[in-house]
Amino acid sequence: xxxxxxxxxxxxxxxxxxxxxxxxxxxxxxxxxxxxxxxxxxxxxxxxxxxxxxxxxxxxxxxxxxxxxxxxxxxxxxxxxxxxxxxxxxxxxxxxxxxxxxxxxxxxxxxxxxxxxxxxxxxxxxxxxxxxxxxxxxxxxxxxxxxxxxxxxxxxxxxxxxxxxxxxxxxxxxxxxxxxxxxxxxxxxxxxxxxxxxxxxxxxxxxxxxxxxxxxxxxxxxxxxxxxxxxxxxxxxxxxxxxxxxxxxxxxxxxxxxxxxxxxxxxxxxxxxxxxxxxxxxxxxxxxxxxxxxxxxxxxxxxxxxxxxxxxxxxxxxxxxxxxxxxxxxxxxxxxxxxxxxxxxxxxxxxxxxxxxxxxxxxxxxxxxxxxxxxxxxxxxxxxxxxxxxxxxxxxxxxxxxxxxxxxxxxxxxxxxxxxxxxxxxxxxxxxxxxxxxxxxxxxxxxxxxxxxxxxxxxxxxxxxxxxxxxxxxxxxxxxxxxxxxxxxxxxxxxx
Ligand code: NAD
Numbered sequence: 001x002x003x004x005x006x007x008x009x010x011x012x013x014x015x016x017x018x019x020x021x022x023x024x025x026x027x028x029x030x031x032x033x034x035x036x037x038x039x040x041x042x043x044x045x046x047x048x049x050x051x052x053x054x055x056x057x058x059x060x061x062x063x064x065x066x067x068x069x070x071x072x073x074x075x076x077x078x079x080x081x082x083x084x085x086x087x088x089x090x091x092x093x094x095x096x097x098x099x100x101x102x103x104x105x106x107x108x109x110x111x112x113x114x115x116x117x118x119x120x121x122x123x124x125x126x127x128x129x130x131x132x133x134x135x136x137x138x139x140x141x142x143x144x145x146x147x148x149x150x151x152x153x154x155x156x157x158x159x160x161x162x163x164x165x166x167x168x169x170x171x172x173x174x175x176x177x178x179x180x181x182x183x184x185x186x187x188x189x190x191x192x193x194x195x196x197x198x199x200x201x202x203x204x205x206x207x208x209x210x211x212x213x214x215x216x217x218x219x220x221x222x223x224x225x226x227x228x229x230x231x232x233x234x235x236x237x238x239x240x241x242x243x244x245x246x247x248x249x250x251x252x253x254x255x256x257x258x259x260x261x262x263x264x265x266x267x268x269x270x271x272x273x274x275x276x277x278x279x280x281x282x283x284x285x286x287x288x289x290x291x292x293x294x295x296x297x298x299x300x301x302x303x304x305x306x307x308x309x310x311x312x313x314x315x316x317x318x319x320x321x322x323x324x325x326x327x328x329x330x331x332x333x334x335x336x337x338x339x340x341x342x343x344x345x346x347x348x349x350x351x352x353x354x355x356x357x358x359x360x361x362x363x364x365x366x367x368x369x370x371x372x373x374x375x376x377x378x379x380x381x382x383x384x385x386x387x388x389x390x391x392x393x394x395x396x397x398x399x400x401x402x403x404x405x406x407x408x409x410x411x412x413x414x415x416x417x418x419x420x421x422x423x424x425x426x427x428x429x430x431x432x433x434x435x436x437x438x439x440x441x442x443x444x445x446x447x448x449x450x451x452x453x454x455x456x457x458x459x460x461x462x463x464x465x466x467x468x469x470x471x472x473x474x475x476x477x478x479x480x481x482x483x484x485x486x487x488x489x490x491x492x493x494x495x496x
Contacts, residue, residue, distance in 0.1 A: 008039040009184055009208055011047060012191045014054040015201025020047055020208070026181055031097040031333040032318035034371020040184040043209035045216035048176070051205040055147045055174040056222045058202025063144040063172040065200075067121045071170050077197035078114040081107060084193060088158065090320070092186045096157055097332040097373075098281045099319040103158075110162035112456035116475055117166030123479045124171060136491045142483040144172025145248075146224035149217035151238070153230040154335050155284045155395075157183040158190065163460060164227040167478030169203055176205040176223070178213050182335055219245055227473070227481070228252065229286075231393070232419070232465045239468035250469035250481055252286075252461055254393040255421030259289040259450060260410045260436065261303055263296045265426035271306045273426075275329065277450030279314055279377050282334050283397040287422045287444070287451045290394060291383075292401045293410045300403040304381055307401065308358055311377040317366050333373045334396050340373040343396035347378055350389045355380045361397060385413040393419065407432055415441045421462035422452050443467065 008025045010017040023041035030037055062070070081088070089103035098106075117123075128139040148168045152160045161177055168175045179187040191206045207213055211234075217223055218241040225248040228238040232253030242249035259274055277289040292307065294300035317324050319332040334340050344362045351357055361376030375396050383389050383400040390400060390413075404410040414423050424446030425436040433447045443462035446452030454460050454474065461472030471481050 006038075008041045009188050011041070011043060011051070011208055012195070012204075012206040013047075013051045014058075014205075015195070023047075026210075028095060028182070028184060029371075030094050031335050032094075032320065032372045033369055037095060038185060040181050040208050042181065043207050043213045045212065047207055047209070048213055048216035048220060051176045051207050052147055052217075052220050052222050054202050055176055055205055058200070059144075059146050059174045062169075062174055062200065062203050063146070065172070067124060067170070067172070070172060071118050071120055073194075073197040073199045074114050074118050074166055074170060077166075077194060078111050078118070080193040080197055081111045081114065081190070084189075088186060088189060091189055092157055092183075093319050093332075095183045095185045096154065097319065097335065098284075099330045099332060102281050106156055106159045109453075109456060110159045113159075113162040113474060114166045116456045117170040117478070120167075120170035120479070123476060124483060126485070132489065136489060139488040139490065141486050141488060142171075142479070143486060145482065145484050146173060147222055148173050148175050148482065149220070149223045149226045150175060150177045151214045151217065151226065151228045151230070152177070152179050154180040154182040155281070155286070157186040160229045161187055161190075163229070163473035164478065164482075165204065167474075168227075168482045169199070171479060171482040173224075173482055174203050174205075176207055176217060178207050178209055178217060181208065181210045184208050215241075218242060218247075221245070223247060225249060225481070226251070229473075232468075235468045236465075248481070250461075250471055250473065251467070252473065253466050253468065254419055255286045255288075255462065255466050256291060256391070256393050256417055256419045257287060257289050257422040257442070258291045258293050258410070258414050258417075258424070258440075259446075260293045260295065260407070260414075260423070260425045261299055262407065262425065262427035262429065262432055263299045264428045265299075265448075266428075267302055267306060270426045271303065271310055273448075273450040274307065275310050275314065278399045279311065279331050279397045280329060282331050282375065283399075284334060284395055285451070287453045289424070289450055290399060291390065292399060293404055293413065294401065295404050295407055295410055297403070300401070304358070304401055307399075308379055311359055311379060311399070314377050316364055316374055316376050318369050318372065331377065331397055334375055335373070337373050339396070340375055343375050343394055343398060346389070346392060346394050346396075347398060350380055350383075350387075353388055355387065355389055355400075356382050385416065391418070407435065411436065411439050415439075418465045419462070420464035421466040422446065424448075424450055424452055443472070
């Protein structure tokens with residue numbers, strides 16, 4: 001089966017690859033070169049109906065299948081993902097533009113989530129209390145729920161679907177995935193591996209499409225819950241629509257992540273660490289550092305000088321260019337011409353509002369790659385809390401450096417920000433680190449770690465407008481989301 005070779009791509013419904021009848025299509029291009037890779041169909045609500053109906057039917061059997069049996073295809077899938085690692089990483093890089101090491105790291109995290117979900121026979125266990133009252137026992141049991149929809153963003157085409165999919169199916173649900181229409185090829189290929197791993201027909205679905213297909217999932221009466229990752233405006237819409245339609249939901253949104261540098265932090269290590277966090281993946285990570293907050297004048301002056309020098313040396317180019325194979329940090333393209341335009345407009349706006357631009361990445365040209373969408377490293381300094389640059393998620397290789405008099409002031413800026421995905425502190429002081437850990441309002445905290453993205457067996461998710469849900473992704477949080485807990489209070493009288 002080589003569905004990846006079809007253009008337009010096909011949907012995977014009920015164990016079959018199906019062409020989408022009379023669908024509009026979008027061109028999928030390599031953002032580094034502009035090369036046309038394939039076309040993706042934009043499925044209508046009818047296709048979603050087809051998938052959800054079949055998923056509902058398949059759930060009747062899958063939900064009753066013993067949990068260890070449900071995990072068997074996941075063990076095989078983990079092996080297949082590893083065996084096909086190089087090929088998957090290249091596909092991901094071609095359609096998304098991140099570097100091969102970044103694509104490899106993404107695959108690793110996706111695979112780890114499969115491995116964690118393989119522990120479902122233990123993870124799904126409930127609790128009990130013998131003797132809540134005289135002759136009465138209490139029990140919490142966890143049961144699968146039904147059909148889940150998963151809607152994912154462009155920047156992690158492989159990892160984000162795997163924050164949800166393995167847990168959902170291991171817990172006994174069936175799943176309809178609508179991945180980002182901008183990067184459909186990686187999951188299309190992974191779906192072939194899912195098929196090869198031996199899931200029964202009808203347990204996992206891939207329906208290609210845009211917001212119309214997503215909306216149909218959100219409103220479908222037979223979809224019991226939605227896992228969404230994307231921008232906060234859409235996350236909020238997802239949360240409201242799911243609430244209106246009586247579904248459970250988890251909707252992870254946008255970010256503006258602060259890195260706080262204290263005067264005692266070792267400068268050289270810190271700058272190298274911050275550079276990867278802010279400019280890697282062209283700044284298109286939800287955990288990317290977009291604000292560097294220096295505490296004290298001296299810290300600020302030295303960090304500005306070192307960071308600007310290092311950023312100017314970063315290589316911007318096509319991550320698949322063999323000439324760049326040995327470069328440490330390659331800043332690839334941003335995802336599309338529209339994204340490039342949006343990022344450059346925000347830089348223009350910063351300049352128009354009087355912000356100090358020290359490194360300007362606008363109109364960046366990469367030789368021989370005129371079809372690519374490149375933005376060079378961009379650095380604004382002395383930016384103030386509350387400014388457009390500080391408040392807006394730019395989602396490109398744009399960094400702002402700010403100066404604060406004290407740790408209190410830096411924490412106040414973090415806490416006043418509408419987003420609260422990740423935040424890190426660089427310090428050698430346990431006291432400052434502890435205060436930061438307890439007081440900074442972000443869901444994922446780093447201490448001398450620039451990208452504090454939790455491993456698969458810990459929860460992943462932010463706070464404030466970075467998440468619309470009270471339950472995060474991955475690990476046990478995933479088990480809780482994808483199961484209904486029932487609390488049973490029971491008593492048996494002696495037989496007569
Ligand atoms: P996006 O919000 O534009 O799209 C995400 C998904 O929603 C896509 O599948 C898209 O087709 C769908 N969609 C778009 N409009 C919709 C609508 N009106 N109704 C229903 N669905 C709709 O996000 P993106 O540009 O693909 O991804 C980047 C964003 O994702 C950034 O804001 C980034 O911070 C965020 N993100 C967050 C996390 C996290 O863990 N918090 C992780 C990765 C990405």
